[in-house]
Amino acid sequence: MSRARREDPGIAAEGRRAVIVEALKRCPVCKWVKFDDFSRFMQAAGINFEVTREPWDLYIVDGQYGSLGYEGYHDWHILQARYLLTFLFEYAATLGLIDVAYVDPVDARDDYKDMWGAEDLGFLSQYDGLMYLRLNPLGAYCLDLTDKYAPSRVEAKSSVTALPSLQINVGGELSPDESLLLETYAEKEADKVWRLSREKALAAVESGNGLSPKWPIIGITIAKASFFNLQAMIQTSHGI
Numbered sequence: 043m044s045r046a047r048r049e050d051p052g053i054a055a056e057g058r059r060a061v062i063v064e065a066l067k068r069c070p071v072c073k074w075v076k077f078d079d080f081s082r083f084m085q086a087a088g089i090n091f092e093v094t095r096e097p098w099d100l101y102i103v104d105g106q107y108g109s110l111g112y113e114g115y116h117d118w119h120i121l122q123a124r125y126l127l128t129f130l131f132e133y134a135a136t137l138g139l140i141d142v143a144y145v146d147p148v149d150a151r152d153d154y155k156d157m158w159g160a161e162d163l164g165f166l167s168q169y170d171g172l173m174y175l176r177l178n179p180l181g182a183y184c185l186d187l188t189d190k191y192a193p194s195r196v197e198a199k200s201s202v203t204a205l206p207s208l209q210i211n212v213g214g215e216l217s218p219d220e221s222l223l224l225e226t227y228a229e230k231e232a233d234k235v236w237r238l239s240r241e242k243a244l245a246a247v248e249s250g251n252g253l254s255p256k257w258p259i260i261g262i263t264i265a266k267a268s269f270f271n272l273q274a275m276i277q278t279s280h281g282i
Contacts (some may be wrong), residue, residue, distance in 0.1 A: 058093070059129060071179065074143070077173055144172050147168055210236040
């Protein structure tokens with residue numbers, strides 16, 4: 043990971059962000075764009091920005107040997123591209139302006155492996171796993187590419203029923219967020235069958251997740267008997 047000795051007062055973050063926003067306006071709406079293509083487009087179109095004027099103040103592991111001031115250590119793919127990844131993930135995607143396709147960052151990119159001190163790093167940035175982005179209708183509206191925005195209606199494509207025995211039967215196809223919810227509280231036993239897990243539910247509650255008879259997700263309503271059975275097991279585990 044690169045570190046900075048001190049903040050560079052000469053480069054304003056607002057300027058960098060404005061440049062990236064202008065580049066996002068050139069993206070096709072509702073079409074997936076590979077991040078590497080987006081990054082190359084910015085360079086080819088002359089849509090540039092600076093991350094720092096003092097790359098010698100940035101380094102990996104060691105301030106002398108791992109400094110980014112050396113030739114080839116502060117090129118676009120190291121500084122600007124990593125800033126782009128961060129901005130897209132932490133700002134644009136968080137605000138709902140773009141959709142992103144993200145994978146485990148470990149070994150997702152290898153364009154830094156020849157740098158001193160980085161050969162054993164699994165990733166240079168935790169955002170290295172951002173592979174694709176898609177400007178969505180909300181993003182197009184917020185970027186003034188259209189003067190109208192109508193939220194898309196979300197329709198349930200699955201039905202989930204939890205029995206008093208803690209078995210969960212799934213009908214239809216689960217969306218990614220529904221699958222994530224089930225994985226938080228249940229173990230998968232078969233293609234369409236899950237079972238609420240005391241251990242997983244206990245870990246979820248201890249980490250701050252709530253436990254409710256009706257989880258706030260479309261198509262999932264846990265039978266009261268099943269919910270109270272699980273609640274009783276958790277209370278027993280806590281000695282309540």
